[in-house]
Every structure is written in structure tokens, then in C-alpha cells.
Amino acid sequence: MNYLSTRGAGPVGLDTALRRGIAEDGGLFLPDELPQFGIDDFDGAESIESIAVRLLTPFFAESDLQDSVTDIVAETYGFEVPSVKVNSAHGEFSILELFHGPTAAFKDVGAGFLAACLSRLEGDVSRPLTILVATSGDTGGAVAAAFDQRPGMRVAVLFPEGRVSPRQEHQLCCWSDNVLSLIVQGTFDDCQSMVKGAMSDAVLTREHRFSSANSINIGRLLPQSSYYAAASLQHFRRTGNKPSFIIPTGNLGNGFACVLARAMGLPIGEIVFATNENRTIADYFASNSWQPRSSLQTLASAMDVGDPSNMERLRRLLGDAESLRQTLSVISVSDAEIEATIRQLHTTSGMAICPHTATAVHTYNAMPDSDRRGADWICVATAHPAKFESIVEPLIGVTVPLPEELALLLSRPASSQLIGPEVASLAAALS
Numbered sequence: 001m002n003y004l005s006t007r008g009a010g011p012v013g014l015d016t017a018l019r020r021g022i023a024e025d026g027g028l029f030l031p032d033e034l035p036q037f038g039i040d041d042f043d044g045a046e047s048i049e050s051i052a053v054r055l056l057t058p059f060f061a062e063s064d065l066q067d068s069v070t071d072i073v074a075e076t077y078g079f080e081v082p083s084v085k086v087n088s089a090h091g092e093f094s095i096l097e098l099f100h101g102p103t104a105a106f107k108d109v110g111a112g113f114l115a116a117c118l119s120r121l122e123g124d125v126s127r128p129l130t131i132l133v134a135t136s137g138d139t140g141g142a143v144a145a146a147f148d149q150r151p152g153m154r155v156a157v158l159f160p161e162g163r164v165s166p167r168q169e170h171q172l173c174c175w176s177d178n179v180l181s182l183i184v185q186g187t188f189d190d191c192q193s194m195v196k197g198a199m200s201d202a203v204l205t206r207e208h209r210f211s212s213a214n215s216i217n218i219g220r221l222l223p224q225s226s227y228y229a230a231a232s233l234q235h236f237r238r239t240g241n242k243p244s245f246i247i248p249t250g251n252l253g254n255g256f257a258c259v260l261a262r263a264m265g266l267p268i269g270e271i272v273f274a275t276n277e278n279r280t281i282a283d284y285f286a287s288n289s290w291q292p293r294s295s296l297q298t299l300a301s302a303m304d305v306g307d308p309s310n311m312e313r314l315r316r317l318l319g320d321a322e323s324l325r326q327t328l329s330v331i332s333v334s335d336a337e338i339e340a341t342i343r344q345l346h347t348t349s350g351m352a353i354c355p356h357t358a359t360a361v362h363t364y365n366a367m368p369d370s371d372r373r374g375a376d377w378i379c380v381a382t383a384h385p386a387k388f389e390s391i392v393e394p395l396i397g398v399t400v401p402l403p404e405e406l407a408l409l410l411s412r413p414a415s416s417q418l419i420g421p422e423v424a425s426l427a428a429a430l431s
């Protein structure tokens with residue numbers, strides 16, 4: 001299968017697209033043609049793993065990895081992705097829990113898959129590939145967990161001093177020797193420019209083999225379609241109805257993966273993106289004018305994105321705002337609405353949800369009655385509430401029990417280095 005840049009460059013094969021992350025013209029890779037599936041193409045595939053293998057195999061045509069799809073998928077999903085029924089004051093819906101991976105957020109799926117692919121393509125014990133990640137939270141932990149202890153691979157995680165919660169910091173610092181945890185005396189933007197600086201530094205790039213694992217890599221996007229495929233097929237087989245999804249959205253990677261699954265023929269009804277107060281996508285849908293801006297800080301911090309990069313893919317696949325509005329919708333949710341939703345769902349259903357998941361549940365609650373009853377709704381839960389305990393616990397008045405995977409991480413010893421906000425400090429830490 002060939003992959004083309006959203007800006008025209010290419011075609012390249014999957015392996016090159018995975019290695020490069022971003023196309024040479026600055027665009028994002030997309031397959032030149034989407035495979036098409038009927039429901040019966042998945043006959044006999046019950047588990048999420050076996051559905052994922054059928055869905056993803058065509059994307060590996062002519063790749064060096066084409067005989068490893070089953071193993072790659074097995075390494076991606078070492079955990080359940082349950083769909084849980086909720087009886088709320090507003091009606092009955094389901095929550096698709098994407099947070100049972102090693103760092104309790106959906107990013108474990110994409111990071112795990114990319115790590116399984118890249119370590120097979122690029123792992124070299126004599127000259128490790130060094131993955132550089134700047135993070136303000138969830139991404140760094142998922143990437144560190146995915147590459148932890150993989151031979152021939154190394155990760156440097158950079159995050160800003162004092163800007164992540166103690167629990168989050170622990171998750172960024174509790175890994176084996178091949179993960180370097182670097183606390184930067186600066187901001188998230190400093191971390192990002194250090195990564196960019198190192199990757200374009202002539203001396204450093206001779207010394208190290210660098211790569212990145214950011215969310216625009218096609219290797220993080222594709223596997224995310226597989227949980228939508230599995231959830232929609234399982235629902236359709238049980239009820240004969242296509243479920244509709246409400247997806248907490250920031251950079252639009254998770255939401256776009258659902259759009260891809262529907263475009264490939266999976267039984268998915270409506271798709272609604274729930275954003276926080278960062279209104280770039282919502283304003284585009286309403287006004288036809290694309291106006292990226294700086295991000296606002298909200299309670300759903302992993303969705304604080306003012307210039308969502310995957311919009312470039314969405315527009316390439318489906319066209320501009322006018323066509324997008326035909327098959328997709330967007331709701332922007334305020335911090336006050338997030339808080340009220342967390343409180344209310346706990347009161348009525350005894351269920352704790354994270355602030356990101358709350359944007360989806362609010363969207364369900366706020367729909368006109370007829371829309372709510374007119375479809376089988378699945379709200380996507382992107383992180384475990386215990387990851388955001390300082391927001392959730394005061395609202396619901398009880399402690400959120402730690403899930404096993406997080407308890408395990410928090411019991412491991414942590415270590416890190418504090419470095420200055422310059423490329424030279426990063427270079428010294430890497431040597």
C-alpha cells in the first residue's frame with residue numbers, strides 16, 4: 001500500500017511513513033486508497049485482536065512487517081477494551097473504556113503499536129534508535145511504557161519542571177535504563193524546541209539516530225481505528241444497530257481514527273467530536289474559516305490544542321467545512337460543564353469519569369431528546385479518572401481507587417535528571 005502526504009508528496013511505503021513520521025513537504029501521511037470491508041469480512045473474528053488483524057493487514061501490503069501483523073497487534077493489546085452500560089438521568093448509553101493499558105489512557109494503543117513496528121524496523125543494539133518526546137502529560141508516559149526495555153531502542157522524555165502532577169511525573173520517570181526522564185527547567189514550548197533543535201543539529205544527528213513518536217505518525221493513528229471497528233461490530237452483531245460515537249477531541253487523532261473506520265465500511269452511525277473550550281474545530285464547522293490559535297488551559301488538559309494537526313487529514317479525506325458538516329458534528333464544552341457532568345454522573349450512576357471523558361458525557365446529556373433516543377450512543381472514555389484525581393476527587397467527594405496498572409507504575413522506583421532548557425543540556429544528557 002502507498003502513503004501520500006496531505007500536501008501531495010510521495011508516494012512512500014508504510015515502513016518509510018512510519019520511520020519519517022511527517023512527510024518531507026511538512027504534510028501528514030494518509031493511505032492513497034482505503035480498504036473497504038463488509039460486515040461479513042469479519043465473520044469468525046470475535047476478539048479485538050482478531051478484528052484488528054483483519055482491519056490492519058491491508059495497510060501492511062508490501063511492508064517488511066507484513067508477516068508480523070498478528071504479533072504487532074498482540075503487543076498492542078495486552079488489555080481489555082470493555083464497553084460499559086450506564087443508566088443516567090438522561091437515558092441509557094455506553095462508555096467505551098480505552099484506559100486499561102499500561103498508563104491508563106487511550107494513547108497506549110497508538111504508542112504500543114508504533115513501538116512494536118519501529119523496534120522491528122529500526123531496532124539496533126549496537127546503535128540504538130533514540131526517540132525524543134516532549135510532553136506535558138499523557139503522551140510521554142505512553143511512549144515510555146511502549147518502548148521500555150525494547151532492545152535497540154532508547155527514549156528521552158522531556159517535560160517542564162513543576163507543570164505536571166506528582167502522579168504524572170512518577171509515570172514519566174519509573175522506567176528501565178533505556179528510558180531517560182529529563183525534567184526541563186523551562187516550559188513545554190522549551191521542551192519542544194529542544195527536541196526540534198536536537199533533530200536538526202548536524203553534530204548530534206551524526207552521533208545519534210533520532211526519531212519522534214508524536215501523535216501525527218500514521219503508526220499511532222491506524223491502530224486506533226481497530227477499537228472502533230471492534231466496538232461497532234460487537235454492538236451491531238448484538239443489536240442490529242450501528243452505534244454512534246461521541247469522542248473527546250484535542251488534536252483529532254482519536255476522532256479521525258473513528259472517521260477512518262466508518263469510511264472503511266464499519267457499522268458506525270453518527271460521529272460527534274466533543275472539545276473543551278479550545279474552539280478551533282467548532283468555529284471552523286460553524287464559519288467555514290480555519291483559524292488556528294494559541295491553546296487555552298482547561299480542566300481537560302490533554303485536549304488543550306489550538307491548532308489540531310489532524311484537521312489536515314480530515315479535510316483531505318472528506319473536504320471542507322460544508323462537506324464535514326454533512327456527516328460529523330462538534331460541540332465545545334466549558335470547564336463548568338465538565339465539573340457539573342463529573343459530579344452529576346457520580347451522583348446518579350456512581351461512576352467516576354475523567355475530565356476528558358466528561359466532555360463526551362456532557363455532549364450526550366445536552367442533545368435534544370429525540371437525538372438521544374434516535375441512536376445507540378457510545379461515549380468514549382480516554383483516560384482513567386485516577387489519573388486526574390486532583391480534579392475529580394474534590395468534585396465527587398470520594399477517593400477514586402487506583403486501577404491495577406497505575407498502582408503498579410506508582411510502586412516502581414523513579415529517577416530523573418533536571419536539565420537546563422537548551423539543546424546543549426539535552427546533548428549532555430544523551431551522551
Ligand SMILES: *Cc1c(COP(=O)(O)O)cnc(C)c1O
Binds near residue numbers: 106139249254356
Ligand atoms: C490525548 C488525549 C485526548 C485527545 O486526543 P486527540 O487524539 O488529541 O484528539 C483526550 N483525552 C485524553 C485523556 C488524552 O490523553
